Amino acid sequence: MRGLVALAAALSIAIPAWAQDRPPIEPIEITARAIKSFKIGSDERNLGPLEFVGGLELSSSADDLGALSAFRFLTPGGNFVGVADTGFWFYGKIVRDGEKPVGVANFRMAQMTDAKGNPVTKKWEVDAEGLAVRGDDVYVGFERRHRIVSYRMEPGDRTVETGAVDFLVPANELRQNRGFEAIAFAAIDGPNQGAMIAVSEKSLDKAGDIFAAVLSGPNKGIFTVKRSDAFDITDSAFLPGGDLLLLERSFSMATGVGMRLRRIPGDLIRGGAKAVDGPILFHADMGYQIDNMEGMDVWKRADDATMISLISDDNHSILQRNLYLEFVLRED
Numbered sequence: 001m002r003g004l005v006a007l008a009a010a011l012s013i014a015i016p017a018w019a020q021d022r023p024p025i026e027p028i029e030i031t032a033r034a035i036k037s038f039k040i041g042s043d044e045r046n047l048g049p050l051e052f053v054g055g056l057e058l059s060s061s062a063d064d065l066g067a068l069s070a071f072r073f074l075t076p077g078g079n080f081v082g083v084a085d086t087g088f089w090f091y092g093k094i095v096r097d098g099e100k101p102v103g104v105a106n107f108r109m110a111q112m113t114d115a116k117g118n119p120v121t122k123k124w125e126v127d128a129e130g131l132a133v134r135g136d137d138v139y140v141g142f143e144r145r146h147r148i149v150s151y152r153m154e155p156g157d158r159t160v161e162t163g164a165v166d167f168l169v170p171a172n173e174l175r176q177n178r179g180f181e182a183i184a185f186a187a188i189d190g191p192n193q194g195a196m197i198a199v200s201e202k203s204l205d206k207a208g209d210i211f212a213a214v215l216s217g218p219n220k221g222i223f224t225v226k227r228s229d230a231f232d233i234t235d236s237a238f239l240p241g242g243d244l245l246l247l248e249r250s251f252s253m254a255t256g257v258g259m260r261l262r263r264i265p266g267d268l269i270r271g272g273a274k275a276v277d278g279p280i281l282f283h284a285d286m287g288y289q290i291d292n293m294e295g296m297d298v299w300k301r302a303d304d305a306t307m308i309s310l311i312s313d314d315n316h317s318i319l320q321r322n323l324y325l326e327f328v329l330r331e332d
Helices: 002-011
Strands: 030-035 050-059 068-073 077-085 088-097 100-111 127-134 136-145 146-156 158-165 180-185 196-204 210-214 221-225 232-238 244-252 256-264 280-284 293-300 308-312 322-329
Touching: 002 030, 030 100, 030 158, 050 100, 068 308, 077 127, 100 322, 127 196, 136 158, 136 196, 136 293, 196 232, 293 322
Parallel strands: 068 127, 068 293, 127 180, 180 232, 232 293
Antiparallel strands: 030 050, 050 322, 068 077, 077 088, 088 100, 127 136, 136 146, 146 158, 180 196, 196 210, 210 221, 232 244, 244 256, 256 280, 293 308, 308 322
């Protein structure tokens, strides 16, 4: 119960001269405990359209590990980049034994900097929640001071701020701690022609639905996602066929933490659309190995299987956990 209360409360290569004083990259030793069974007390791996592959509970003696909000793989199921809502970048690699994740290697963190390369330490300035990657360009969605900012990844785990993205939704419609948790790029050959799609966590219109936007292309404009069953959106990723997968979280003192995956048909996503919705692929409660699930990515395994990877945000609470979970999505 104490853990639930805590969650409720917290829900070198040459660089320019001005960047020489950037915060150092901090290597962090990660201890990974294997999660072999996703459903507590059961070895069942088939979960509707999902198959549990494996998971990890991550811990470290380093104070900065935690608050992991979003991540994207730079290589399929291997190297990744992510953001923590305490204002850090993080990097690493999933270690595997065959197909199963067994550890995390070369994990490191770096404090976020402003456009001049100065470290930013004020929480309300760097409450990073959403992440999208295209080539060497990364985009971060921030809450509290709402914005989507573009960065360029450079050698040596350095990032340079390169601009801001117009997120279309009126700033006064974005709730202070319920902004853009989910940003993702649509498929180039899909109906939104590679546009960035931004979905807020719980910024609601007058009908009680969730503000979102297509930020460019032929379908550019604001739309809404239907909110149901007290779930809020914590991340998104596009499936290979063009549908949008939403990671959602719920919390109550009576039932604890919940997570679910909802699939939104890609052809419904367009400016002006109201209360778009889709089927629930999976719903997990505290009978499963979950925590405050915040980050998700979709990738293709070498055998062409569609993979879904999730991470949790421990809110830097000793009563919560940093989890990495991995599933196969069966399309048959």
